[in-house]
Every structure is written in structure tokens, then in C-alpha cells.
Amino acid sequence: MKQLFPAQHVMGFLFSLLLSLVALVAVLFDLSFTAGMTILVVTALVQAGLQLFLFMHVKENAESKTLYLNILYALFVGLVTIFGTLFAMRWGYMVK
Amino acid sequence: MKWDEFFVTGEPMIYAAMVSIVVVSLAIPIALTYFKKWNWLWMNWLTTVDHKKIGVMYILSALLMLFRGGVDALLMRGQTAIPDNGLLDGQHYNEIFTTHGVIMILFMAMPFIIGLMNVVIPLQIGARDVAFPRLNAISFWLFFAGAMLFNISFVIGGSPDAGWSAYFPLASLEFSPTVGNNYYSLALQIAGIGTLLTGINFLVTILKMRAPGMTLMKMPMFTWSVLITNVIIVFAFPVLTVALALMTLDRQFGTQFFAMQSGGMDMLWANLFWVWGHPEVYIVILPAFGIYSEIISAFARKNLYGYKSMVVSMVAISLLSFVVWAHHFYTMGHGVMVNSVFSITTMAIAIPTGVKIFNWLFTLRKGKISFTTPMLYSLAFIPIFTIGGVTGVMLAMASADYQYHNTMFLVAHFHYVLIPGTVFAVIAGFHFWFPKVFGFMLNEKLGKLSFWFITISFNVTFFPLFILGLNGMTRRMYTYSESTGYGPLNMLSMVGAVGLAIGFIILVYNIYWSVRYSPRDIDQDPWDARSLEWSTHSPVPEYNFALIPTVNKLDAHWFAKKEGKPLATGKYEPIHMPNNSGLPVIMGALFFFWGFFMVFSWWIPAIVFGVLILGTLAYRSFEKDHGRYISVEEIERTENALRGAQHEN
Numbered sequence: 104m105k106q107l108f109p110a111q112h113v114m115g116f117l118f119s120l121l122l123s124l125v126a127l128v129a130v131l132f133d134l135s136f137t138a139g140m141t142i143l144v145v146t147a148l149v150q151a152g153l154q155l156f157l158f159m160h161v162k163e164n165a166e167s168k169t170l171y172l173n174i175l176y177a178l179f180v181g182l183v184t185i186f187g188t189l190f191a192m193r194w195g196y197m198v199k
Numbered sequence: 200m201k202w203d204e205f206f207v208t209g210e211p212m213i214y215a216a217m218v219s220i221v222v223v224s225l226a227i228p229i230a231l232t233y234f235k236k237w238n239w240l241w242m243n244w245l246t247t248v249d250h251k252k253i254g255v256m257y258i259l260s261a262l263l264m265l266f267r268g269g270v271d272a273l274l275m276r277g278q279t280a281i282p283d284n285g286l287l288d289g290q291h292y293n294e295i296f297t298t299h300g301v302i303m304i305l306f307m308a309m310p311f312i313i314g315l316m317n318v319v320i321p322l323q324i325g326a327r328d329v330a331f332p333r334l335n336a337i338s339f340w341l342f343f344a345g346a347m348l349f350n351i352s353f354v355i356g357g358s359p360d361a362g363w364s365a366y367f368p369l370a371s372l373e374f375s376p377t378v379g380n381n382y383y384s385l386a387l388q389i390a391g392i393g394t395l396l397t398g399i400n401f402l403v404t405i406l407k408m409r410a411p412g413m414t415l416m417k418m419p420m421f422t423w424s425v426l427i428t429n430v431i432i433v434f435a436f437p438v439l440t441v442a443l444a445l446m447t448l449d450r451q452f453g454t455q456f457f458a459m460q461s462g463g464m465d466m467l468w469a470n471l472f473w474v475w476g477h478p479e480v481y482i483v484i485l486p487a488f489g490i491y492s493e494i495i496s497a498f499a500r501k502n503l504y505g506y507k508s509m510v511v512s513m514v515a516i517s518l519l520s521f522v523v524w525a526h527h528f529y530t531m532g533h534g535v536m537v538n539s540v541f542s543i544t545t546m547a548i549a550i551p552t553g554v555k556i557f558n559w560l561f562t563l564r565k566g567k568i569s570f571t572t573p574m575l576y577s578l579a580f581i582p583i584f585t586i587g588g589v590t591g592v593m594l595a596m597a598s599a600d601y602q603y604h605n606t607m608f609l610v611a612h613f614h615y616v617l618i619p620g621t622v623f624a625v626i627a628g629f630h631f632w633f634p635k636v637f638g639f640m641l642n643e644k645l646g647k648l649s650f651w652f653i654t655i656s657f658n659v660t661f662f663p664l665f666i667l668g669l670n671g672m673t674r675r676m677y678t679y680s681e682s683t684g685y686g687p688l689n690m691l692s693m694v695g696a697v698g699l700a701i702g703f704i705i706l707v708y709n710i711y712w713s714v715r716y717s718p719r720d721i722d723q724d725p726w727d728a729r730s731l732e733w734s735t736h737s738p739v740p741e742y743n744f745a746l747i748p749t750v751n752k753l754d755a756h757w758f759a760k761k762e763g764k765p766l767a768t769g770k771y772e773p774i775h776m777p778n779n780s781g782l783p784v785i786m787g788a789l790f791f792f793w794g795f796f797m798v799f800s801w802w803i804p805a806i807v808f809g810v811l812i813l814g815t816l817a818y819r820s821f822e823k824d825h826g827r828y829i830s831v832e833e834i835e836r837t838e839n840a841l842r843g844a845q846h847e848n
Contacts, residue, residue, distance in 0.1 A: 196533060
């Protein structure tokens with residue numbers, strides 16, 4: 104029975120649907136910008152983690168160390184690009 | 200659009216180019232038909248998925264583009280050699296410095312590096328091909344389609360003329376109304392997708408297909424440098440893809456991403472361009488460091504000094520390469536805080552690079568150095584590149600950069616980094632691995648002659664530019680008056696450029712001479728080198744290794760030679776190899792025509808070719824191709840016909 108009904112995955116699937124619904128709150132209700140963004144960022148992070156660990160099996164891979172390293176590198180480059188651009192082109196631009 | 204707008208008119212040099220293009224494009228099919236070589240070309244080259252042949256095609260294209268970019272360079276030096284010269288007009292000069300930059304970086308340095316990667320990496324890690332051979336062929340044909348699309352711009356429609364960095368607002372439709380910059384965005388887009396695919400392909404190849412026993416820390420240094428390079432490719436190229444897509448949207452679909460009003464931001468292009476552009480510099484320089492590491496340790500007859508610190512410094516460079524991009528536009532409006540941060544990160548790169556320089560010097564120390572052509576290039580690289588590096592630190596200081604920015608000092612600096620860094624390395628690698636691929640060596644005498652011509656002329660060409668820059672000559676000015684006093688040094692630089700051209704002509708003549716006369720009786724390891732590629736035959740059979748070698752330490756091939764023990768033992772087994780495919784070259788052609796019609800905004804044919812491209816993808820999804828097996832008898836036949844394999848049965 105356990106093989107026929109992968110409880111963990113079904114639960115994970117329901118939970119990811121729930122997260123998507125929670126994210127909807129940000130547009131359905133009249134929230135402040137900060138509150139909406141907080142909800143979106145938090146649900147997005149949990150969702151990404153859920154997908155990565157449960158459905159993309161990062162942990163179960165024989166080379167999970169390489170994968171983590173890869174994800175870290177991608178995060179580094181992505182965050183540097185986004186915040187570096189904001190830093191160079193917005194926050195620190197034309198400041199004497 | 201009228202026909203006289205379609206073709207570039209009014210320049211005798213361009214008419215000459217048109218005639219030569221027509222003559223060559225007629226001559227090639229006629230010659231192929233006359234010598235009955237169509238079938239040979241299709242079966243052996245156009246449809247090949249063999250990494251060695253793809254590598255050779257990359258390098259041939261790179262040499263062709265070196266010629267194109269070199270002619271551009273000679274024209275620029277010719278124009279500026281004397282004050283108030285009229286060889287080129289301002290517009291033509293703008294087009295030529297733009298295409299020179301784009302071609303030399305993206306269509307010469309990149310394919311040359313990727314060509315050497317293709318030839319060497321699977322051999323160096325003891326693999327039979329790359330992880331995705333078909334994808335590799337697609338990479339090549341996309342690069343080739345992009346390169347050809349970019350090159351026809353100077354006879355059809357007009358070349359891009361906003362500099363190789365194509366800064367907005369100059370590159371916007373308003374200020375560059377010709378199709379030139381459409382060529383820029385679309386040709387680079389097509390070639391860039393090819394490069395991104397190469398990045399993924401080699402990352403997987405190196406991580407997954409190493410010979411048994413070859414752990415990461417037992418990989419040859421060139422393999423390490425290529426691994427890190429491909430990590431940078433995979434993370435940096437998507438930025439270029441997005442930036443170019445936004446450029447296309449802005450120029451052809453009326454969006455306002457890089458506009459100066461309507462909420463757009465023109466400086467965002469410069470920002471995104473260099474977010475990709477600075478890692479790109481390291482994409483072309485890190486493999487060069489790998490090549491030098493191989494060559495220096497091979498010809499100093501010593502193992503590489505400081506292997507671990509070499510790896511660590513390359514990883515450090517790969518991370519730092521992503522945090523320095525704003526140093527390309529210190530003077531364009533940043534505040535003090537931004538400039539200080541990027542100054543410090545930039546200067547920090549000098550540390551890992553310095554570690555590498557010292558490691559090479561210590562590898563040379565007490566070595567039994569043999570002065571072969573590849574070694575001469577590597578030895579010349581160290582001091583010349585150091586001049587490039589030191590002037591780089593000068594430019595890294597934001598406040599001082601206000602003095603140097605966009606002067607010939609900068610031009611001299613990046614030529615001092617890129618020519619000894621990348622060009623010397625690929626030429627050295629070309630001489631070094633040539634016998635592996637073709638089974639005979641390039642002539643050493645001619646090789647050394649071209650080395651001396653290239654090295655001396657390089658300094659004569661570019662050193663005067665440092666002084667000119669400090670005297671106030673800006674880059675990209677097509678002429679100047681005699682009273683500026685720039686004349687004599689520019690003339691000296693022109694003399695050097697002619698010397699460089701002679702050096703490269705000798706290099707090409709060397710290839711011709713060696714093909715005809717070079718002795719064919721060399722063994723598989725003519726340089727007495729250290730890594731795995733020298734343990735199989737020269738030229739390398741299709742399957743690379745009849746038996747996969749087992750590796751237990753760094754430089755396993757070297758120690759196997761010294762101990763007289765074979766690296767691989769066992770019985771031949773049938774070898775699984777990928778089938779050739781015509782799909783990649785067809786995709787390349789479809790992308791070329793799609794790009795061409797997109798450039799001119801001819802939507803209907805562009806959509807037709809877009810659909811055809813999707814069709815090739817769909818076809819591939821349903822194609823059943825399980826590859827083929829090379830039988831044991833065939834392996835035996837090949838092995839007996841070739842010389843000097845280093846294994847036993």
C-alpha cells in the first residue's frame with residue numbers, strides 16, 4: 104500500500120497548492136505593498152525549497168554536494184547581479 | 200527599402216569585398232563539384248558529431264575571423280597613421296572599430312578557445328566524446344551562423360557602428376537608424392545560444408565522464424580551467440541573452456527599456472552588458488591560463504608548482520569576475536560609494552592572478568626548459584601580461600580612471616591583456632596540440648620566426664598607445680590634426696601592425712608548409728608531455744581510446760612512461776559511438792536565414808524560418824537514434840594501422 108500511495112508526495116503536492124493559494128492573498132485583498140511582498144517572498148522561498156527537495160530529489164542524488172554548490176553559486180550570481188545593479192544604477196547613482 | 204539601401208554602396212573597398220565574396224562563394228561549390236568532394240564534405244565534416252572535427256572547424260573559423268578582424272585593425276592603424284588622413288571616412292571608421300571588437304572577442308577568441316576545448320578536453324579526461332555530441336554540433340553551427348550573419352553586414356545593409364559595447368542611447372533606433380545594430384543583436388544572440396549550449400555540454404562532460412580514478416584534484420590544469428570557464432559561461436551568458444533580447448525589442452518592436460524617457464534607462468544597457476562582459480573577459484582568459492599551465496610544466500619537465508593554489512585562485516577569479524563589472528563605467532554617473540566598492544573588488548582580482556604568475560615562475564625554477572614554439576609564447580606571455588595587469592590596477596583606481604577613461608591608454612591596456620593572455624595562448628595551444636590532431640608537427644623554425652615577429656611587433660604596435668593615451672588621445676577618434684603631436688607614435692604603431700600581419704602570414708604559411716613537407720614519422724607523444732591525451736595515437740582514432748585508461752595520480756601518463764607501465768589493460772570491447780546527423784547544420788542554416796530576415800524586419804519569412812526551426816526541434820523529439828557500435832575487429836584493424844598506443848591486451 105505504501106508503494107501505491109506515496110503519502111509524502113501527495114502531502115507535498117497539496118501543500119504546494121496551498122502555498123499558491125496563500126500567495127494569491129497578496130492580490131485578492133487590499134494589502135500594503137510591504138505586506139504583499141513579504142507574503143510573496145516567503146511563499147516563493149518555501150515553494151522553491153519544497154520543489155527542490157521533494158519533487159526534484161536534490162537530497163536523494165548521489166552528488167547532492169555538487170548540486171548544493173551549484174545552487175549556492177547560482178544564488179550568489181543572481182543576487183549579486185540584481186542587488187549590484189540596484190546598488191550601481193539606483194542607490195549609488197549620481198550621489199556626490 | 201530600396202536596393203541601394205539594401206547593398207552598401209559608394210566605397211571602392213566595399214565593392215572589392217563584394218566581388219571577392221561573390222568569387223569565393225562561386226569558387227567553393229564549383230571546386231567541390233569539380234573535385235567530386237560534396238559527399239566527402241557532407242559525410243566527414245558538415246554532419247560530424249566528433250568532438251575533434253568540431254574543434255578543427257571551430258579553429259578554422261577562428262583563423263578566418265582573425266583574418267577579418269586583422270584587416271579591420273590594419274585599416275584602423277592605416278587611417279590613424281598620419282594626421283588628417285582620408286583612407287576611411289568617419290562612418291566607415293566607426294563601423295570598422297565596432298566589427299573589429301565584436302569579431303575579435305566573440306568570433307575569434309571564443310571559437311578558438313572553444314575549438315581547443317573541443318579537441319583536448321575529452322582526450323585529457325580519457326573520454327570518447329563529449330556528453331552531448333549532437334548538441335556540440337548544434338553549438339558549432341549556431342556560432343557559425345551568427346558569425347556569418349555578422350560578417351555579411353558590411354556588404355548588405357551596413358555594419359553596426361556604435362562600438363563593440365553598443366552603448367545606448369547611441370545604439371538606439373533614434374541615433375543608429377540603419378539595420379547595423381540589428382545585425383549586432385541578432386548575430387550575437389544566435390552565436391550566444393551556441394556558446395551557452397557549449398557551456399552546459401562541457402560542464403557535464405568534465406563532471407561526469409572522467410576516466411576511472413581521475414578525481415577532481417587529479418585533473419590536468421587545462422581541464423580545471425575549462426571547467427571553471429564553463430561555470431562562468433553558464434551563469435554569465437543568460438545575462439547577454441536577456442540584454443540582447445531587450446535591445447531587439449527596443450530597436451524593432453518599439454519598447455523603451457533603454458530609452459532616455461518613458462521610464463527607460465539608457466545606462467541599464469551598459470550595466471547589463473558588463474554584467475556579462477566582465478565575466479566574458481575571464482571566459483577567454485582562464486582557458487588560456489590552463490593552456491600555459493600545461494605547456495610550461497611540459498617544457499620545464501616539472502610538475503606544475505602549487506596545483507591546489509592554482510585551482511583555488513581560479514575559483515576565486517570566477518567569483519570575483521562577477522563583482523567588478525561597474526569598473527567599465529566609473530565616469531558615467533556613479534557615486535563615490537559605488538566606485539569605491541568596485542575599485543576594491545577589481546584590485547582584489549590582481550591577488551589570485553598574481554598567485555598564478557608566481558606559480559608559473561616557480562614551475563620554471565630549476566626546470567630543464569626546452570625552448571619550443573609553444574614554450575616561447577608561454578614565456579613571452581608572463582612579462583607582457585604583467586604589464587597588462589599592472590596597467591589594469593592603475594585603471595582600477597576610480598579617481599585615476601577619470602584621467603585614463605576611454606583614452607588610448609585603455610586600448611593599450613586591454614590589448615596587453617588579451618593578446619598575450621588569449622591570442623598567444625591559443626597560438627601556443629595550436630602549435631602544442633597540432634601533432635595530436637593531425638599526426639605531424641608544425642615547423643619549429645617557421646614557428647619561432649613567426650613568434651619573434653608577433654611578439655616584437657605586438658609591443659611596437661601597442662606600447663606607443665600607452666603614451667598616446669596619457670598625452671590625451673581618446674579611443675575611437677578617426678583622425679586628428681598635426682598640432683596634437685600624435686602623428687609619430689601612431690606611425691610607429693602602424694609599423695608594428697604591419698609586423699604583426701607579417702607574423703600571422705608566416706604562421707599561416709607554416710601550416711601550408713607543414714601540411715606539405717612536415718615528416719609524418721612522429722610518435723604519439725612528440726613533446727614528451729604529461730597528460731592523458733598524449734597516451735593515445737596521433738592522429739587520434741574516432742573512438743579516442745581503444746581501452747579507457749585508469750588514472751591514479753596527476754600526470755598519470757608521465758609516470759606511466761617513466762615506470763614503463765601501461766595505463767590501460769584488458770580486452771577490446773565493442774565501442775558505442777554517436778551517429779552523424781545533418782540536423783545541426785540544417786538548424787544553423789535556418790537560424791542564419793531567420794536572423795537575416797529578422798534584421799530587416801521582414802516578418803513573414805522570419806516567421807516561416809522560425810516555424811522551421813521549431814520543426815527541427817519537433818523532428819528531433821521523435822527521432823530514434825541509439826548510435827552505433829564499432830566492432831572489436833574494426834578496433835583491432837585501426838589499432839594495428841596506427842602507431843604507438845600505450846596499452847597492452
